Amino acid sequence: MSRNRQWLVLSLLLITLGSLIFAYKYVRLGFPPLPDMQSEAWSIQARVQLDPETGSVRASLVLPSRPTGFTVSDENFISRGFGLTLEEDTYRRQANWAIRRMREPTTLYYRANVIRDTRDKSFAPRPAFPDVPQLEEPFATALQDIITEVRAESADIETFAAAMMARMTGREDDENTRLFLSTVESPMDRVRLVQTLLAGARIPTLQLHGVSLEQEQAAAQISTLLAVHNGEDWLVFNPYSGEEHLPDDFFIWWTGDRTMARVTGADLGEIQVSTRKQLKSALDLATLRANLRDSRMGMISILQLPLQTQGVYEVLLLIPFGILLIVVLRNFVGLSSFGTFAPVLIALAFRETELLKGILLFVLIVSLGLAFRFYLERLRLLLVPRLAAVVTIVVLLMAAISIISNEMGMETGLSVSLFPMIIISLVIERMSIVWEERGAGTALKEGVGSLFMAALAYVVMGIDLLTYWVTVFPEINLIVLGIIVAMGRYTGFRLTELSRFSKISDQNA
């Protein structure tokens, strides 16, 4: 019994495996299921203006390191004669520029192309618990009071942090809050204040600085969010409202309480950040993403192959669909043809010539070849030389058709070159035998059947979406294989048998 069900297990396994790879590539890597889909990419730029003072100049700019939800696909710098070094570790990247003498105002640029990626909150390592800040009176007592009150109003770190930030919006009018808010002069002060208060409860916090990639901005505002660690994970809050939310389009440029750029030996003018949106082929972006991530799954695509090889595989990977069709036509419908898979190969030839012209050419070559074959029969040639003669005649016929159609100014004749002549020769041989043994009717019927199957296979293998799928998602052939395996155990009637055996059921009904 277990062997009887093995085919089912294998088939389901293949289908599941194919679907999983497909789903992974679609959901995680964002390979588009339809061709010509576009998705957005961003180009962000930081412009650092320096005005000369005296002596040598050093400037540093933090670079995006782990922007959650995005990936930097490539970046470049415009350094204007400055020496550039990059300083990187796991969570921090920084560009250092240096020059001995700077005589006139200079602008340095950093530009990065950014694409969307999956969101994982790995922008910073697991933090240590901060020390309780040592404040002077009356702040120390006020801090203790606020912490006690907020703790009473909250259940865990998440609600504690949210309540603390809400309290600092100043809507609640109590004197401790007012005391702390009186020290706040800028929005950044407010963020630092919240950090201090949370540190009072030994809760680790981290500033997240970034820009919103919602729409293009010539002068984008750097905004700050506050990440609070609850012992397991980072929770991101809007420190001004206490709302827990990391917007989808928030691009985290850097973390921590440092400034974006630092300069010595020159006067730091304005840092201008601008963002620009670009529409790119979703497929290119997905491929880029897979490459950046070094994803093996993403590599399962013939797009990685050299262009020439791609063309070959685009056709080869379609063959299983043609074969699947043949299985359906033979085992479910009950049609028969010359040679089991010959129709698929003929269909491949049709791809070179287009359907109607292909059929005409096929009929022309086969009927001429058949005529020669009947003549050869009279010469009593031995089998192999006779087959060889037929192949040669087929080749000559194709050459003749090409030359004639060229003379007449038609182009299709030329593309006949890839017509599978061996297949045609075998069809001719087989057809002539059937012709002699079973009569012209059967031979023609089977010939037309083969042609019909070839035409159908051509139509199926010509579906653009299918071509695109096998190119980008070759794993769907695993699904096809699973279906073929399952169909191999279909032991019911074929469609043609319904009428063939109908006399029996009449009798017994």
Place this chain on the structure above:
Amino acid sequence: MLRNYRTLKKAGVLGLNARNGNYILQYNKRRFYPLVDDKVLCKRCLQERNLAVPDLIGVIRSMRGASHMEDVLGDQREFVIKPAHGSGGDGIQVITDRKADYFVDSDGKLVEFADLKHHVTNVIGGMYSLGGQPDVAMIETLVHFDQAFSALTYHGVPDIRVIVYMGYPVMAMTRLPTRRSHGKANLHQGAIGVGIDLASGLTVGGVSGNAPVSVHPDTGENIQGFRIPHWERILLMASQCYEAVSLGYLGVDIVLDRDLGPLILELNARPGLNIQIANRQGLKCRLKQIDQLENKEADAETRIAWSCRAFGTLGEEPVAS
């Protein structure tokens, strides 16, 4: 359409997919195939079991052998040339007489010796074998068909096909050559298939192609109710073939010779399904009945007796007790 499907299923009809998947793949082991696919081997195997077959005149294995065909033929006036690996009756050349330098075929047409030789080289080249494999040509004695059939046949030799499953005869028919089939007993070449009641050996009704017929199209004779001679022996021989070639699902083709009685012409590991139309009966329900037998009989006579009881349709006394 779906209703058609259900009625066929209810009638116990065996489809090609089910035949291939559930019976041939399961009960016919590939290593025994050569025993039936190679007619020379098959003949030897049957002769070892003392099952009667047409005698072998000779085998031509190579193109060189073909040029010595005269020696093989000797002064045989009548013989049959067959591809050892042929299927569906293709490539069979029947010679019934010699006139001067010519041979006479089953239609009475004259055939040159060179034509005959060309035919043999075609056979050796693999024109009629599955997949175009090189083959050998087998020459065997012509069967003189039993006059009992003369009213029911147009030239050629009618044969009897018995489907044997696990050694049990399951269904039988006789195939009558017609003008359309050029004297060949092959259904898709135009011969008529006539069902035979297993228990009595009486014919029940015929089919030409897929259409039912009750009279022979060339002789006008009624083909129903004809009693097949030597029926008991035919069943016995067919049933014993199971032990000879170890194939669970087997088609046995038997001809009746005027002098020698029933002879096994060939065995078939993938017998066709038209026998169901000829008998207006489904095979599957009968095969299932055998599947349900708890212990299969080792003895051919007992198996036949069981089959005749189970599958006899005319309600006559079975010939085998």
